[in-house]
Amino acid sequence: MRNIRRSASVASALALFLGGAAAAQQASPEAAPPEREAVQVGDIIVTAQKREQLLSDVPQSMSVLGSEALEQRQxxxxxxxxALVPGLSFESGNPGQTRVVLRGINAGGASPTVAVYLDDTPFGSSTGQTNGATLAGDFDTFDIERLEVLRGPQGTLYGANSLGGVVKYVTVAPKLGEWEARGQGGVETVRDGGTGYYGNALVNVPLGDAVALRASGFYRRTAGYIDAIGIADEDVNRARSYGGRASLLLKPSDRLSLRLTAVLQNIEVDSRNAFDADAATLRPITADPFTGASTGGREVRYQLFPDRNEVSYRLYTGTLDYDLGFASFTSVTSYSRQVATDRSDVSYSDLGGITLAQYASSAIYGLAPDAYGIYxxxxSTQKKFTQELxxxxxxxxxxxxxxxxxxxxEPGQLYQRYYPFDTATGRPVTPVPEIPGFNGLVLAQLDSTYKEFAGFGSATLHFSDTFDLTAGGRYSHNDQRTTQTLDGALFNGPSQNRATSxxxxxxxxxxxxxxxxxxSEVYARVAKGYRPGGPNVVPPGAGPDYPLQTDADTLMSYEAGIRAETADRTFGIDLSGYYLDWDKTLIVATFQTDAGPISADANGRGARSYGVEATATLRPTRGFTVTTTVAYNNTRLRGDTSNGGRDxxxxxxxPTxxxxxxxxxxxxxxxARPYVGADVSTVSDRLGNFDxxxxxxxxRRITFDGYTTASLRAGVSLGRFDLSVYARNxxxxxxxxSAGTYPTRPNGAIEVSPIQPRTIGATLGVGF
Structure with missing residues (x-):
């Protein structure tokens, strides 16, 4: 790996690349790495190995998305x-509820397989105790410098949950001695839906020669496009996302710097981003499940109690850098808090031939089977303190x-209750009917604490100017404690269980x-990653096969690749192939207990994945760039699982x-500086979660058909003003x-989530 000489003459040349594709963007001299080789226009600087270096010096597969490309595409x-990153896929039923998948490494477990970082700070749960798998930090990308997506296990430098890789948001640091202000506003309309709008602004303020403050904020209202029947409403899946980031940089000398950053973001969704579909075809239902009235072919969801989802992120980080001469010392301290509240109607969940609402109304409360619905x-609350030196x-x-x-x-808590609601009005029943000996229908609470200590190191030996070898290792030790509290009619009264691992x-x-x-280089990489196991939730009446705790799952990766450009940079290629061996795969399995079928964590036998990823970039003339990415991935489960998986x-x-x-x-x-652009993306058929x-x-398993989308964009920069228009899908x-668990919807339907329909919008920006 080569270091890079600080060069005041080159303001920067970080390009917006998809694993080797470029569109230049600016970076300040303060952000440039130290010593040796001058940065040239078109060079991409990354921090994948926790030091600044050229992308071409990183011996592994990764993609880089810069701010300009993200902004133009909204x-x-x-x-x-x-779609811009080969090998990246996701599952999402709601904004803020997203499972990120790299290279197919996903078996539907409760803990994540891709680690999410904001600069040098990990975000999100290290375990499945707070359902961290579907709560990946989905930060708004306004005023970030770039996204780095590292494919393959990153256990040496990034630790737990980086089995599939890492998604890293690199924010723009405050700029010393510079004033900057910029704002944007826009509006967009969604086919068969409503109108959304958004605005954002940032300011960079120098506070003397050695101090600078950078602050940004955004508000985004996303239009809904799914209607509701039952309690009728239009565009019920409308959402809001808003927040901001503030960062203070203190640099009293060339050797010492301190950066303090605070990030706040809220995501609010009025109803689930999902419609009711025929379980066999996954097409929208054609009639109201109770009245038989036609739905008119629309994508609708039946609701008697409106769902709602809220997610909040709070992240506070302090980063100290000190140049000791022979080495640089870095301290990263962070505290974060993530709270996700999901209120949903579970009336139609199956309890072996009878729905939960029917059971509660008749068997528990002694009323007519349709008297109550259940919401x-x-x-999920997860707090996290980290310290890295x-x-x-x-x-x-x-x-x-x-x-x-x-x-x-990491202290965390899962808190779940089942409450009745009046099916005629959609309002909660208050007070909750009391049943002698029971505290309502269901109360489940899991309090957990996860602690981890780790030591790590890596080294690069340069045998010559052209050949080097990088190796590293990490030992991680975790200590977990959980307290599980259950109560209610479905659990036959109160119980409590404590566990450690x-x-x-x-x-x-x-x-x-x-x-x-x-x-231009060729590289190979062998790497190991892991995901922590831990104590399990144990319901009353659990059988002898019920796992009291799970082991860590581990993954071995074998990868080789080539990354090359022509001397004039008119053509570039990034090609990698890999084989992944996943052992003791953590899954969500189903067990029979006295309370009925219960889903809990378990270790499967394993899985394997192999594939090829390629990115080709062509620049036939000045200002014109064509980038093509393609990924082939073959994943297979090893051994049967109790939740419907087969060897x-x-x-x-x-997707394959x-x-x-x-x-x-x-x-x-x-x-002026006009631009035009277009994207065409395609994804093959995918299979849903084991069910x-x-x-x-x-x-058979739930199968999602492949699909293709096309998008257009155009804009012009007019000095301080920027105007852009776009059309997505x-x-x-x-x-x-995404699809929900079957059967949980009326009349045997299933809940499925679509991509956003055709969206057309325009943005006006101004900068100073």
């Missing part, structure tokens, strides 16, 4: 930019090293790299193929990206 969430407030060598042309230590403490895991990586021309099954939400073609042309015109009830009835594809 790509503010994972759902917006996933389900589910709150690193020491990284400076200025060596032959041997570079990095050592560090990491600590995290301790576990240590060693992960490592080795990566040789050979540079056969400038910005040899494709893993959930892991996905591809994207992007073209953009910009030019100078009478003092034993669905498979028993239909003899212009063919109005109805691709599906």
């Amino acid at each position: 790509a503010r969430t994972i759902a917006d930019y996933a 389900y407030p589910n709150r 690193r020491l990284a060598s400076n200025g060596s042309a032959t041997f570079e090293w990095l050592v560090g230590g990491y600590y995290t403490r 301790k576990e240590g895991v060693f992960t490592w990586s080795v990566s040789p790299r050979y540079e056969f021309a400038r910005h 040899g099954d494709q893993l959930p939400f892991a 193929w996905n591809a994207n073609v992007s073209a953009e042309y910009s030019w100078d015109w009478d003092g 034993a009830a669905y498979r028993d009835l239909f003899g 212009i063919g109005d594809s109805r691709g599906l990206i």
